[in-house]
Amino acid sequence: MxxxxxxxxxxxxxxxxxxxxxxxxxxxxxxxxxxxxxxxxxxxxxxxxxxxxxxxxxxxxxxxxxxxxxxxxxxxxxxxxxxxxxxxxxxxxxxxxxxxxxxxxxxxxxxxxxxxxxxxxxxxxxxxxxxxxxxxxxxxxxxxxxxxxxxxxxxxxxxxxxxxxxxxxxxxxxxxxxxxxxxxxxxxxxxxxxxxxxGAAYAMIYRFICDEPQNWGAHDGAPIPQSHSAVRAPGANDALNLMFLTSKSLRDSMLPHQGGWSISEAILTAGQATADNLPAGLAEIQYMMRVPTLAMAEAVTAALDRNAEHAAAMTGCRVERHWVCKSRxxxxxxxxxxxxxxxxxxxxxxxxxxxxxxxxxxxxxxxxxxxxxxxxxxxxxxxxxxxxxxxxxxxxxxxxxxxxxxxxxxxxxxxxxxxxxxxxxxxxxxxxxxxxxxxxxxxxxxxxxxxxxxxxxxxxxxxxxxxxxxxxxxxxxxxxxxxxxxxxxAPIPPLCDYDPPIHFRWPEYVTTPRGRDWWIPSTMPGA
Structure with a gap:
């Protein structure tokens, strides 16, 4: 220099x-x-x-x-x-x-x-x-x-x-x-x-919502309307599980084999039902893909969208897709x-x-x-x-x-x-x-x-x-x-057409009567 x-x-x-x-x-x-x-x-x-x-x-x-x-x-x-x-x-x-x-x-x-x-x-x-x-x-x-x-x-x-x-x-x-x-x-x-x-990166959250479980497989055979013996939707946890496993098994088919790409997932929320046989009403899974081109990102997104729609249909849920990132x-x-x-x-x-x-x-x-x-x-x-x-x-x-x-x-x-x-x-x-x-x-x-x-x-x-x-x-x-x-x-304008995804259940520190803690308890009982 x-x-x-x-x-x-x-x-x-x-x-x-x-x-x-x-x-x-x-x-x-x-x-x-x-x-x-x-x-x-x-x-x-x-x-x-x-x-x-x-x-x-x-x-x-x-x-x-x-x-x-x-x-x-x-x-x-x-x-x-x-x-x-x-x-x-x-x-x-x-x-x-x-x-x-x-x-x-x-x-x-x-x-x-x-x-x-x-x-x-x-x-x-x-x-x-x-x-x-x-x-x-x-x-x-x-x-x-x-x-x-x-x-x-x-x-x-x-x-x-x-x-x-x-x-x-x-x-x-x-x-x-x-x-x-x-x-x-x-x-x-x-x-x-x-x-x-x-390269490019896309990330999105699929939110599965089961807000009408009574309408999945509805029939007139239940002796008491709304009874615990009535048929109910499998619910959001099952949808998330189907989405997770199906997409993982199809990963190699989603993209041609070119260097430097990956797809990973993280479960943000699961559960929501605390007792009895009530189906989970909400579950969320995030996907992150790292790919060389936007065309590859769009191809993976289309495959994930199809998987999400089918998982929702099989479990009595509806599904929403929310963007976390679309980068060039x-x-x-x-x-x-x-x-x-x-x-x-x-x-x-x-x-x-x-x-x-x-x-x-x-x-x-x-x-x-x-x-x-x-x-x-x-x-x-x-x-x-x-x-x-x-x-x-x-x-x-x-x-x-x-x-x-x-x-x-x-x-x-x-x-x-x-x-x-x-x-x-x-x-x-x-x-x-x-x-x-x-x-x-x-x-x-x-x-x-x-x-x-x-x-x-x-x-x-x-x-x-x-x-x-x-x-x-x-x-x-x-x-x-x-x-x-x-x-x-080869101009590419900004891809961001979504609001900041700040309202999801991202892991964080919380203040409780026990003091400052992580959202997953810091220590297990008896540890």
């Missing part, structure tokens, strides 16, 4: 100077462990922090209670001044509650079924905030005109907020968007995506990818010191393994060029497949030039044939000594990239020329 500008040097110094704060912030969000659409404390923390740092913040952006949009400009806004977009994610995953500890244990007062950070979005969001604040500090000190927009993106694990923000215009008017994600697996480790961006496949942009790659070369890969290695060795020892001299996987401390990462990624994909896997940052790529980059998160080397339990990765994402290097490095890359774009009009022009060419080749 060419020599850093004075503003970029200021930004890196700011990231370093505030390292202790970043560490505390990351630990705070990790401790909340709030899951999709229910990130109340996490969102409130970001809103308060951003306002304290001089940002104007819209709470509940696009009708999502746990989303926000923060804006700042250096002086009065002027026509044509570039605005850079960054963002935070902060949702955790149910069933992954883990303390920032070297042994398996839930966070205090909770059980393992509560929410916990897996990716970890706690580090992702704080890296975004740290990079944002470092960029702001440099803009103020060096008089750089322009603005910053920072969105709070809930429910990423169900691809929730970004398609909605996109459709409501929150990414419009940006000069560029910078998208960071923690990762450790080759080839997407300490690199920038080049050609093959993530991503657009590449080499011009902005090069900007971020140069920033990554300037910062270098993250490095883990002896304190972090001692923690890693303690985990290995506790699992009955021999502690390693170098306990982290070597790829964590190496950079890989975007072109080499692309070459490795393409080895397992058909030549005709343009996108692979999914992530909802892709909706941003249709509104401004977007770079998607990855900084290594901590991961342990394993003896041949050994697989670490999942709690290990979750814990490493919460222990300051192991997660802070990723946060600091990603913050530096974000700030250097943002300032390069703000200071270099020629680079901005090249990014936009490429963006407009690629978008015009």
């Amino acid at each position: 060419s020599q850093l500008s004075a503003a970029q040097s200021t930004a890196l110094a700011s990231v370093t100077a505030r390292a202790a704060e970043h560490s505390d912030w990351c630990a705070t969000i990790f401790s909340y462990g709030e899951t999709a659409w229910r990130e109340y404390r996490s969102c409130a923390w970001y809103v308060e922090k951003l306002r304290a740092e001089g940002f104007d913040v819209e709470e509940g952006s696009a009708g999502m209670p746990t989303a926000f949009c923060a804006t700042w400009s250096n002086g009065p806004e002027s026509a044509g001044a570039p605005v850079i977009g960054m963002y935070a994610e902060y949702d955790a995953v149910p069933g992954n509650c883990q303390a920032a500890s070297t042994r398996r244990e839930p966070r205090e007062g909770l059980g393992y079924q509560a929410g916990g950070h897996t990716d970890p979005h706690s580090g992702l969001g704080i890296a975004g905030l740290a990079g944002l604040l470092a960029t702001k500090a440099a803009m103020e000190k060096h008089g750089i005109k322009g603005g910053l927009r920072f969105t709070g993106e809930p429910a990423e694990k169900v691809r929730g907020s970004k398609p909605i923000h996109a459709a409501k215009g929150y990414y419009d008017g940006l000069a560029a968007i910078l998208s960071f994600h923690p990762f450790y697996m080759l080839p997407m480790c300490n690199t920038v995506r080049w050609n093959t961006h993530c 496949p991503g657009l590449a942009n080499h011009a902005i990818a090069n900007v971020v790659w140069e920033a990554m070369q300037a910062t270098g890969a993250p490095a883990w010191g002896e304190a972090a290695k001692d923690i890693a060795r303690e985990i290995q020892s506790g699992l009955g393994l021999s502690p390693m001299a170098e306990p982290f996987i070597p790829e964590m401390t190496r950079l890989i060029t975007p072109q080499e990462a692309e070459r490795i990624l393409r080895e397992d994909l058909p030549p005709s497949q343009a996108n692979s896997t999914s992530d909802d940052y892709t909706d941003m790529t249709w509104h401004a030039p977007t770079a998607r980059f990855y900084i290594a998160r901590p991961a342990l080397s394993a003896p041949k044939g050994y697989v670490y339990p999942s709690w290990v990765m979750n814990a490493l994402g919460g222990i300051p000594e192991t997660i802070d290097p990723m946060v600091q490095t990603a913050a530096g890359v974000l700030a250097l990239s943002a300032l390069r774009i703000l200071e270099d009009a020629e680079t901005r022009a090249a990014m936009w020329a490429e963006f407009e060419t690629r978008r015009a080749a």
Whole structure:
């Protein structure tokens, strides 16, 4: 990379100077462990922090209670001044509650079924905030005109907020968007995506409702109308069970066998009948599909719709389909990818010191393994060029497949030039044939000594990239020329035609006479 500008040097110094704060912030969000659409404390923390740092913040952006949009400009806004977009994610995953500890244990007062950070979005969001604040500090000190927009993106694990923000215009008017994600697996480790961006994702909830059970198989043979001996509909639980099993058995027939697609399901509600022979009145199941193309997503949706209609008809129910997500496949942009790659070369890969290695060795020892001299996987401390990462990624994909896997940052790529980059998160080397339990990765994402290097490095890359774009009009022009060419080749407008799915029974923390608890009891009776 060419020599850093004075503003970029200021930004890196700011990231370093505030390292202790970043560490505390990351630990705070990790401790909340709030899951999709229910990130109340996490969102409130970001809103308060951003306002304290001089940002104007819209709470509940696009009708999502746990989303926000923060804006700042250096002086009065002027026509044509570039605005850079960054963002935070902060949702955790149910069933992954883990303390920032070297042994398996839930966070205090909770059980393992509560929410916990897996990716970890706690580090992702704080890296975004740290990079944002470092960029702001440099803009103020060096008089750089322009603005910053920072969105709070809930429910990423169900691809929730970004398609909605996109459709409501929150990414419009940006000069560029910078998208960071923690990762450790080759080839997407300490690199920038080049050609093959993530694909489409659809998610929906099928709600089965049995509101007239007496009319299923009705006849005149019952001695007493409405008696318990009368024939009644099987009900919503049976509908859900039929939908679950039928769709799972048909999974291989729903799509042609092309690389990088998956379908998964989650049961949101079941039951509703508490005694006797009354049929369940309500049951809900969510499906999430990750596919390379929208045509494939539509094909799966049609198959699931048919399955749902038949399951409802067989069980005396009616069925409703509610959208959770419809996100577009991503657009590449080499011009902005090069900007971020140069920033990554300037910062270098993250490095883990002896304190972090001692923690890693303690985990290995506790699992009955021999502690390693170098306990982290070597790829964590190496950079890989975007072109080499692309070459490795393409080895397992058909030549005709343009996108692979999914992530909802892709909706941003249709509104401004977007770079998607990855900084290594901590991961342990394993003896041949050994697989670490999942709690290990979750814990490493919460222990300051192991997660802070990723946060600091990603913050530096974000700030250097943002300032390069703000200071270099020629680079901005090249990014936009490429963006407009690629978008015009096969335009896809926002797909979101639904309201935020915030009213469903998403897992969450609740306050009861017993205190604060997870919606599944934290501990079993007698535990």
